Amino acid sequence: xxxxxxxxxxxxxxxxxxxxxxxxxxxxxxxxxxxxxxxxxxxxxxxxxxxxxxxxxxxxxxxxxxxxxxxxxxxxxxxxxxxxxxxxxxxxxxxxxxxxxxxxxxxxxxxxxxxxxxxxxxxxxxxxxxxxxxxxxxxxxxxxxxxxxxxxxxxxxxxxxxxxxxxxxxxxxxxxxxxxxxxxxxxxxxxxxxxxxxxxxxxxxxxxxxxxxxxxxxxxxxxxxxxxxxxxxxxxxxxxxxxxxxxxxxxxxxxxxxxxxxxxxxxxxxxxxxxxxxxxxxxxxxxxxxxxxxxxxxxxxxxxxxxxxxxxxxxxxxxxxxxxxxxxxxxxxxxxxxxxxxxxxxxxxxxxxxxxxxxxxxxxxxxxxxxxxxxxxxxxxxxxxxxxxxxxxxxxxxxxxxxx
Ligand code: GLA
Numbered sequence: 062x063x064x065x066x067x068x069x070x071x072x073x074x075x076x077x078x079x080x081x082x083x084x085x086x087x088x089x090x091x092x093x094x095x096x097x098x099x100x101x102x103x104x105x106x107x108x109x110x111x112x113x114x115x116x117x118x119x120x121x122x123x124x125x126x127x128x129x130x131x132x133x134x135x136x137x138x139x140x141x142x143x144x145x146x147x148x149x150x151x152x153x154x155x156x157x158x159x160x161x162x163x164x165x166x167x168x169x170x171x172x173x174x175x176x177x178x179x180x181x182x183x184x185x186x187x188x189x190x191x192x193x194x195x196x197x198x199x200x201x202x203x204x205x206x207x208x209x210x211x212x213x214x215x216x217x218x219x220x221x222x223x224x225x226x227x228x229x230x231x232x233x234x235x236x237x238x239x240x241x242x243x244x245x246x247x248x249x250x251x252x253x254x255x256x257x258x259x260x261x262x263x264x265x266x267x268x269x270x271x272x273x274x275x276x277x278x279x280x281x282x283x284x285x286x287x288x289x290x291x292x293x294x295x296x297x298x299x300x301x302x303x304x305x306x307x308x309x310x311x312x313x314x315x316x317x318x319x320x321x322x323x324x325x326x327x328x329x330x331x332x333x334x335x336x337x338x339x340x341x342x343x344x345x346x347x348x349x350x351x352x353x354x355x356x357x358x359x360x361x362x363x364x365x366x367x368x369x370x371x372x373x374x375x376x377x378x379x380x381x382x383x384x385x386x387x388x389x390x391x392x393x394x395x396x397x398x399x400x401x402x403x404x405x406x407x408x409x410x411x412x413x414x415x416x417x418x419x420x421x422x423x424x425x426x427x428x429x430x431x432x433x434x435x436x437x438x439x440x441x442x443x444x445x446x447x448x449x450x451x452x453x454x455x456x457x458x459x460x461x462x463x464x465x
Contacts, residue, residue: 066087066194068196068197068198074127080131081465084133085133087194095135095137097134097135098135099133099220100465101212102129102131103129103255104127104197104461105254106125106203106208107288107415108122108415109124109262110355110362111123112355112414112417112418114355116245116247117309118267118268118326118327119325119355120265120356122262124257125259126459127458129212130197130211131193131195132216134191134192135189135190137190140158140187140188143189145193146194147193148168148195155173157180157186165243166244171238171241171242173241174210175210184225191216195208198290201290202415202420207251210234210238214234228270231256245306248267248270249267256272256462257462258274259458263275264359264363268327277459278369279371284410285428286426287427288422288453289423289425289439289453290421291420291422291423291451292450292452293395295420300418300419302418312349315345316334329349329353331350331353350384355384358377371410376410378426385413391417396420403427403435408427408431408435409435410426432455436453439451
């Protein structure tokens, strides 16, 4: 029977060092004695603002969190690839030349997907042992799958010592989600996991793929970020994520049919949506408006964070949630209860859903002294209205992809 590890409760730097030590030991016993050559970790992310804009070539501003996915690796002679998930206590072994087909969106599908993409580019050959462990909660909208593919690619790059530009690595991670997990996601999550930095949010232009590390100094003002997991988990595959992407494409087509030459919603001027020559029904009009307005909010949010205007940033979070709920229709009653309760709680500057929606987590900016009040308010309201307990997590630090 293979040993299993349970995700820890705390997260953060100190935990990541001790988790890495525990995994080194588990690696030896799992694969029969040899040490791991490398241990790496890639974090999950919370999106501060700019949702459903990445696949519209728009702007996003996520930041990494204090939890991640760890990969321990040793290159071995021969052609045998041995994989072990310490979360599931499961092995998946195969021979390098074979093309295994693990179940879609299962943990081996992401690992094998990343391995096969690298092999197809001639970057790796031969066998290795790989142990994987993550403490990003699954289905909580915190990008556990991006952390997984990023950590596998980064771990293999470190162990096999090949050159791979980080942007290529990020694209490759996204392709794994498209091809092996069947999720047509955008670039934000692997980008943030791979290039996000400790102490910073990542402002990313998804058209030019240029980014800026924006220092986060909420603690200067006695503020904290709190993540609240609704514990309603709906994977992107079975949610209406793909439908929203298609609706955005329809808006672009309608604008083009109205005589404007645009490639994506990024280029759309808000006034055009009201233009008489452009035929959009109410639903498509709302989708288009949301994306255009959300892009503008991300710019304003970057400026607010840069100038430490936390009240302005909080307002933008609230507006963003309103748009996701009323215009883009990706929130759900459980998440709306959490957000509106947070927004009404004294000491909270702003709250919004984060990520793809249809469940998942909420992010709140709150005075540190009011965290317990927020926790009580949320737990009570959630229990009363939905009969369940949310997960409340104070984000005290954030990690970055690195060798441990
Ligand atoms: C998911 C996707 C991202 C992005 C968000 C919504 O997290 O993986 O690419 O589209 O939803 O902002």
